[in-house]
Amino acid sequence: SYELTQPPSVSVSPGQTARITCSGDALPKQYAYWYQQKPGQAPVVMIYKDSERPSGIPERFSGSSSGTTVTLTISGVQAEDEADYYCQSGDSSNKVFGGGTKLTVL
C-alpha cells in the first residue's frame, strides 16, 4: 500500500492562480486523477491521466506531473471553485485517495 500527501488547505484571492500538490512515491509510475467535492455533494472528476480534462470541465483547471508530485492548477480562480480537492492514484488492483485539500477563495 502507499500514500498520497496533500496540503490540508490552500487559500487564494479571486482571479489568482491556485496550485494544489499531491505527493507519492508511486506517482512516477501511476497516473493521477483529481476530484472536486462541494459540501453535501458527490465528488466530480476534474483531471484524469495526470493532465487530461474530461468534457465539460472548464479550461482553467489543469494538471501536471513531475517526479513524485502531481499538481492541480486552477487559473483565474472563481468563488465557485471553493471546495475540497482530492487526488487519487492506483494500479489495476488498488486505488488510493489523498487526504484532501480545502481550497478557500478569499
Place this chain on the structure above:
Amino acid sequence: QVQLQESGPGLVKPSGTLSLTCAVSGGSISSNNWWSWVRQPPGKGLEWIGEIYHSGSTNYNPSLKSRVTISVDKSKNQHSLNLSSVTAADTAVYYCARALVYMPGGSYFDYWGQGTLVTVSS
C-alpha cells in the same frame, strides 16, 4: 446518462454487517467498466473500499479486505457491498461509483451515486 442509486439500512449495530446495494440505470453493468464503493467518514476524506467487474472479478482495499465482499447481479443491473464486523469507525457516507476504463489498466470515477449515510451504533 448513467445514474447510480445507493440503498440500504442507515443504522447498523456494532459487530453487525453493513449491506448496501447500488442500482445502475441509463447504462449496463456489463459494460467495460469497474463498479466501485467509496466511503467518507463525517468531516473526513475519501476512502476507496473496493470494486467489481461484471465478470465477478474483484479488487479490495487491503486495509478492509478481510471484512469486505462486493457482488454483482447482472439480471438486476446492480451491485452490492457487505462489510462485516462493523464498529463506530465504519460510520460514513457510502458512495457507489463507476470507474470508467479509458485505457487498459487505467480508470477514473466518472459517475457517482448521491451517497448514503450509514451510522454504526447500538
